[in-house]
Amino acid sequence: MKAPTSLAKIDGIDKKILRFLMADARKPVLEIARSIGISGAAIHQRLRKLEASGLLSGSKFIVNPKSLGYTTMAYIGIYLDKAMSNPMAVKQLEKIPEVLECHYTTGNWSILIKVLCRDNEHLMQVLNKEIQAIEGVSRTETFISLAQQIDRQISI
């Protein structure tokens, strides 16, 4: 992945290609080619350019956490002591596999994290034994997601 120095210029064909692949990363380039009416080689070249520009940062298989028994998602706002630097806290949070996202935020908290746990009991363990155990964490506020109703990427 390259850090973008300037904005990527993409045209309508790029957008069509991206929309296909954002929905299904394994869609064959030749299928896309037939759908939008240009050659496979052209798409291949465009994808190389998009990747080189840093606009494409890879692809992922999506696993359904519920199939693995992970049904409890929550956001946790974390208050940090002044003494505790954000990077130090993040380093500790990285070691906790249940922490899927970590944001350095404006507002009440220093940090907002998203965690995924098997159930409420597991969430409680993670809160009490993992998060609260981090030095510098003074207080937390937890918001359990009862349902995730929207989940998507930037619209192209």
Add this chain to the structure above:
Amino acid sequence: MKAPTSLAKIDGIDKKILRFLMADARKPVLEIARSIGISGAAIHQRLRKLEASGLLSGSKFIVNPKSLGYTTMAYIGIYLDKAMSNPMAVKQLEKIPEVLECHYTTGNWSILIKVLCRDNEHLMQVLNKEIQAIEGVSRTETFISLAQQIDRQISI
């Protein structure tokens, strides 16, 4: 995607396959086969089973929003009037492309959303002209993400 009726049973080989594909959805199955020392046909068969079980819910190309000029991410807690039902609000939020996630949460707010905007001004527009305009939205609290320091899926 199938809703999981029971927990998926996956073994070490399944995990290895998933780890490869979660990191790079386009990694050729035959490459994975060579890496872990079983035949491509076996992996193919396992992937079909994992998909049928609902554990695999597709794949995505990841686009870097910064390359498109989207640099401001924020979480917004939304207070809904009692009269406004959650599904009605979600229906309106779905129409706003800047809204990437929407959670029905416990705690202070009725809804927590994640939005992605070009800049602070764009965020302000979305807040004032889109979110606040939704009937039933009484108040919002915004937390801007100054930096996202962790972003990953469930660990397998």
Add this chain to the structure above:
DNA sequence: ATTGAAATATGTTCGTA
């Protein structure tokens, strides 16, 4: 930037163990 064609590699199915 795009194309078609050639060479290489992969996806997919199937019979068998």
Add this chain to the structure above:
DNA sequence: TACGAACATATTTCAAT
């Protein structure tokens, strides 16, 4: 489940426009 072989597709490169 896993395998290998056979067939169908896809990826990748390249010379030409």
